Structure formats: structure tokens, C-alpha cells
Amino acid sequence: MDRRVKITLLLAPALLVVGVLFAGGLSAAVVQSLGYLPAIGMTEPNLDAYREVLGSRDFVDSLLLTVYVAGASTAISTVLAVLAALALRNSAGRLSAAVFQLPITIPHLVAAVGIALVVSQTGLGARLAAALGLIGEPSEFPALLYDRYSVGVILTYVWKEVPFIALVVLAALRGVAGELEEVARTLGANRWQRFWYVVFPTIAPGVVAASLIVFAFTFGAFEVPYLLGQTYPTILPVTAYNEYRSIDLSSRPAAMAINVLIALITALFAAAYLRLGRGLGRG
């Protein structure tokens, strides 16, 4: 059999799933966002939903909150992950691997509940702080859940995503970056010079790729902010979900418009980010 035909056939099942579920779902969302829902008599495609969504204060607030949560979670996770990987790269690895791999296996939902149990004003953290005399009453513990800075949401993401980024960075550090660093040492580079001129540019593409995945995920993820986020404004996926669940079917185009906008914005960030990554790699 022709090699190309064979490859196509072997890829077909996977492509079919991706094609139907992803492209199919996305195009249905685009169609509905354009106001085309024959079931309720909406048959004239238009941009009303986008006009409505983009013109509303709610959407702008939501968007800002989403960019803030995704950006802060990604930035904090990335910095902590790179530091952790640098600290752990010379260790034998069994313990560090276990500590790192554990959070990866735990679902976001469970992580969110766990964080809530620790950081809520009636939680373990508050009681511990009170017992240690740091605060008078557990209720004096700062509000970290449902708060305007989304601390609980960001904490959950950081706890989940640091190990993910760190494992990617660790793999890069234990590979060629270590050898290049030895060369740099024999050429007279001190610790800081080795990190800045050799190690960082070598691991940068991996760091960028991993943190991009984290950003895209936290930008579009729904469950953690739904559980731990404030009620207004809500993060974009939660806004979309609320619109989608509305009894009034005519708000469906707005829900879909938000979804399409999330996809577009994520794609824009991804493109900008990859450009940045290539720039870093060039040194």
C-alpha cells in the first residue's frame, strides 16, 4: 500500500474524533452565535449577539477578570516551577518526582475542594492561625474564597500547574542544558552568567510551550472559578455557561458568541506568545 494512504488510514480514527467533536462543535457554536437557530424561528444570520456582548459592561469586566486570573496563575506557576526545577535538578529524583507527579494526577475539581478546605475562613488554615495566636478568631482570617482577587482560584491553579511546568523544565534541564552549562563553566562563566546566557535560552522554548498550555487552559476552564470564584463579575467561561443555561433560548447566541470570543482571544495570546518564545530562543 502507498505509504501516504497508509498514514491517512491510520490517522483517520483520531482525525474523525477531532473533526466531529472539535470542528463540528466549534462550527455549530459559530453558527448559533450568528443568531441562526431555526428551532425557535431565528433564521436570519446577523452579528447582534456580538454587538450585544461586546457592548456590555459585564463582558468587559469578565474579560479583564479572566485575563487577570489566567495571567497571574500562569506567571506565578511559571516562576515557581522554574525555581523548583532548578533546585531539584541535581537531586536523585525519586522523592521529587513523587512530590511533583502527585498533583498532576488529582482532578482540578478535587484540588479546588481541597484548597477550599484549607483556605476558607472556617478551614484548616484559619483554625491553625487562630491556634497559633496569629489571629484572634478564625473568622478574622482573610477572605481568600469568592473574593475580588480570586486568590482561591489562583492558588488552586498554581498548586496544579507548577508540577506540570516543572516536569517539562526538569526534562530540559537534565538533558542538553546541563551539558551546555558544563561547557560554559570551563569557559569561565559564573553561576548567574550561566543561567542567563546558556540555561535560560535553552529551556525557554519548553517554558514558553508549557506556560502557554497553562494559560490557554486557565483562560478557558470553568470548574475551579465556578466553585471558588466571586459571583460578579464572573470569569468568561462561567459567564458563557450561565447564559447557556438561561431558560430564555434567545440568549443562546450570546452564550455562543462568548465561547467563540474565548477561542479567538486564546488563539491571539497563543500567537503572540509563540512569537515571544522564538525571540527568546534567539538570545
Next chain:
Amino acid sequence: MSARLEIEGLTHSYGGDEPALSELTLSVEPGELVALLGPSGCGKTTALKVVAGLLSPTHGDVRIGGESVLGVPPERRGAAMVFQKSLLFPHMTVEGNVGFGLRMRGVPRGEARGRVERALKRVRIEGFAGRKPGALSGGQQQRVALARALVTEPRLLLLDEPLSALDANLREGMRELIKEVQREGDHTTVFVTHDQEEAVVLADRIALVTGGRLRMYDHPEAFYERPLSREIAEFFGATNFLRGQARNGCVETPLGTLRLEHPAPPGEVTLTIRPEAVRLEGGENSFSARVRGVTYLGTQVLYGLDVSGGVHLRAALPPHTRLAVGDEVTARLPAESLWALADGETTPG
């Protein structure tokens, strides 16, 4: 500038039962090129990394220019290393790579540019300064790596099998380049290799290391003419071994009594002689033999000889010798080419 390197009682253990390196002691004179020769896993790369400071020895001392460098980090030892892989920084151009060491030392940009240019010229790769390593061939990459080490004018140049990743046709050119550059710059150099031909061609002296221990440290010709043991002789391609009893400077063997120019210690000895030293002629130390095998090698012919007493010898002769299997010949082992190994082990050849 080039300095004397002294290694004393160097032992390094990775934590296993056997140390990777045991009690290595040797010194390298300023401007000398020493090959650390041995099979893979013998500890030679470990020794090099300890000298560079990338590994700390379990015991022993390393002195560069007369001063111990044990507490000195690699970046301040002035020992530049070239590895088996070129390990160029992939995100920098050739110029950036070669100038790296100068930039780290804060050499002014204008001066650095001139030095980089001269270094690239020395390794004959000028005109590639703006390229990225990915756009170079393997041989070019290794030359850039050499220039990157040379440009800093290191006190020591450490080369860890820099030729083994190259194609055979590139290796010879690179070998000559290393020798030329090393002579020109008068760099004290330690060259790690598992290839005895490479060591012989390049080195002023060879340190043969097996099982983490130094077995012999001498000029290349000594490994052919005066090996310390049968193992060393075999490593350098010796095939003729003869048991005998030494008495009054002569050795009684199954071939008769042989006279040696180099004195043999009294008692059981093993004699060795290189195949290319065996002559087909009469005279002192001669005996009759029968040709049992002929192998034509182009530049020489290798004859297997049966001698009385069940002894087999090999003789390498010029390619124009025309002998056939079964021919009767007279063979001679010149007294100046016979060498007695003191260890006395082994079976008659």
C-alpha cells in the same frame, strides 16, 4: 598561558564498589600534549572532569602551574574543555559561541572581535561567523568548539574524545589541525581517546589507563618497543610472545638461545617482538620456519610462521615479498628488537 599540570594520587568514586579512578599520578609539562588512552569506562573522562573541576576527587590533588586547584571552581581554573559532542550554544551564532568566554570575562567588544576572528582563522573556518551551529556540518561544529576553547588562551586545554563523533574521512584532517594548533599556541593539552593510533600520532606522551589505574606513562614508541606488560603489548597490536628462561643476558626458548640487547631480568620471562621487526634472513638469533598463512594487506604482507617446538610467530614484511604457504624460510629475531616482559605470566606463543 600554558602551565604545568600535576595530578597526584587522584581517586574518584561514583559510589560503587570499584572507584572509577585509583591513585592516578602523572605530570604534564608546559606545552606538552599527553593522551589519556584506554578502553571506554576506564576512568579517563572522569580524570579529565576532575582536572576541569566538574567533578571533585575522593582523594588526591590537582595542581596547575604549581598551585593546587582543588578549592577553585571550574570557571576560575583556566582549563577549557572540548567534548565529544561539539555542544555549541544553539541560540548563538558561530561568532557568539567563539566569543563566549571573552564576553564572560568582560573583554572589550572590539578586542574580542579581533580575537574571535583570529581563532576562527586558526581552525580554518573564517567566513562562517554569522551562521548558527545548526547550519554547520559535524566537522565544522567541532572546529568551532575548538576555536571557542582556544580563544580564551587557557592554561590547560582538555579534549575529551573530540574526534570520535566525526566521520573517518574528517578525523584525520581534524587530528592534524589539533596538533598544529596545539604546537602553534604551545598549549598544555590532555587528550582523552580510546584509539591507540590517534594517541600515537598526536601525543608527546601517552598515559595508558585501564580499570581506573595508570598502567604505563611514556613516549609513544616505548609502548611498541618496551611495553611493561603483555596486556600493554597486546593493546598496541603485539602478537608474538615467547616463554623462556633468562640467564646471563640470554634467554633460552623453544627456538634456541636468543641474545637480547636490552637486559632481561633473570628467571621466567616472556619475550615479545613486533611482527614488523621479524626478518627473513640468517645470522644471530635465526632459525628455520615454515609459512603457514599469508595475508596481503596492501602496504605489507602478514605471514604466519610455524617454528619447531609448536611455536607460531607473525612477521610483517614489505608487500613485494612473495612467499607461499608451505615455503621453508630462515627467520631472524634481531637482538635489538626483542623485549623481555618481566611478569612471566602467559602461555608460550
